[in-house]
Amino acid sequence: MKVIVAVLGMDQHENGAVAAAQVLRNAGFEVVYLGRFQLPAHIVAAARDEDADCIGLSVHSWEYRHYLPELLELLAAVDVHVPVVIGGSILSPADEEELATLGVAATFGPACRPEAIVARVRSVVAG
Numbered sequence: 001m002k003v004i005v006a007v008l009g010m011d012q013h014e015n016g017a018v019a020a021a022q023v024l025r026n027a028g029f030e031v032v033y034l035g036r037f038q039l040p041a042h043i044v045a046a047a048r049d050e051d052a053d054c055i056g057l058s059v060h061s062w063e064y065r066h067y068l069p070e071l072l073e074l075l076a077a078v079d080v081h082v083p084v085v086i087g088g089s090i091l092s093p094a095d096e097e098e099l100a101t102l103g104v105a106a107t108f109g110p111a112c113r114p115e116a117i118v119a120r121v122r123s124v125v126a127g
Contacts, residue, residue: 001125005056006034006043008071009063013089017058020087020108020117024056027118040071048080053125054105059088072103083124087112 005021007014014036021031032050034043047055057064057071064086072084086099087108096107105124108117 001028001053001122002030002032002050003054003056003121004032004034004043004047004050004052005058006038006046007036007058008038008040008043009061009067010037011059011061011063012036013058013060016060016088017056020056020058023114023117024121029121040067040074043071044074044078044080047075047082048078052082054082054121055084056121057084057086059086060090062090064088068099068102068104085121085124087117 003024005017007017021033025031032046032052034046043055046052075082083105084103085106085108086104089110091107091109096109099107106120108120
């Protein structure tokens with residue numbers, strides 16, 4: 001399974017993305033790490049070009065609220081059907097509910113354990 005991992009927008013908090021990428025790699029996932037300062041068009045192009053099974057976004061600022069709708073619209077527009085999962089220290093249970101209604105497949109808040117991330121991403125990719 002191949003996962004794109006990126007930090008969306010101007011959010012410069014990279015530690016969570018790096019840690020999540022390592023957790024997924026250790027669990028046998030192929031991870032394409034795009035790094036910080038990624039815009040929706042680049043993330044979608046990478047998912048398409050890499051034939052990704054999932055996109056994982058690390059969010060530790062509220063900018064994702066601005067960029068997420070564009071990312072989801074671009075995925076649909078270019079006919080790339082991969083689930084999007086989001087993790088970050090700022091996500092609350094209320095945010096998780098809102099993101100689910102937008103079409104985000106899974107969210108991981110600040111207390112999520114590594115084994116839970118792996119299990120949930122596997123489940124999301126499996127459908």
